[in-house]
């Protein structure tokens with residue numbers, strides 16, 4: 285049943301992103317699906333991040349992150365950045381530094397550079413609300429990757445409950 289709830293939630297349409305963070309010479313990036321626009325004026329984006337990710341320390345220290353939109357066909361990047369940061373995940377890809385200092389992938393569909401304005405605990409994650417201060421569309425012809433296309437990459441089916449709590 286946990287599997288079927290996981291499958292159901294994969295129909296909530298989400299993209300797949302590489303979220304970049306940097307502070308004091310250290311940098312990291314991780315794969316995220318839980319990213320969405322939250323406001324037009326000002327332009328706000330919200331990211332749901334697990335507080336135990338090593339990226340979260342750098343996000344808190346810098347008060348910033350980048351959102352790099354993956355294209356269809358970049359599943360290898362979703363898998364690579366979905367690993368825990370035992371090695372330098374950014375060492376094997378080309379990137380540049382955004383205005384906030386967060387890493388921006390050179391080969392992706394688009395990127396956003398964001399400054400955190402507030403944080404809110406959300407169950408087992410933390411919502412980081414951030415102002416978009418810069419952004420660029422790198423490949424207007426490309427289709428964005430959908431979360432559903434990542435299949436079992438994030439092991440999420442083990443994290444869903446067996447059944448709905450109808451209380």
Ligand SMILES: Cc1cc2nc3c(=O)[nH]c(=O)nc-3n(C[C@H](O)[C@H](O)[C@H](O)COP(=O)(O)O)c2cc1C
Pocket residue numbers: 300312313314315316317318319332333334336337338339340362363365366367368369431434437438
């Ligand atoms: C397809 C996919 C989507 C993911 N979405 C999120 C997400 O939205 N938020 C999150 O905190 N972690 C998400 N993760 C998990 C992190 O990418 C993963 O735990 C990563 O190892 C964290 O890296 P870090 O410890 O180097 O920061 C996702 C992983 C995958 C493969």
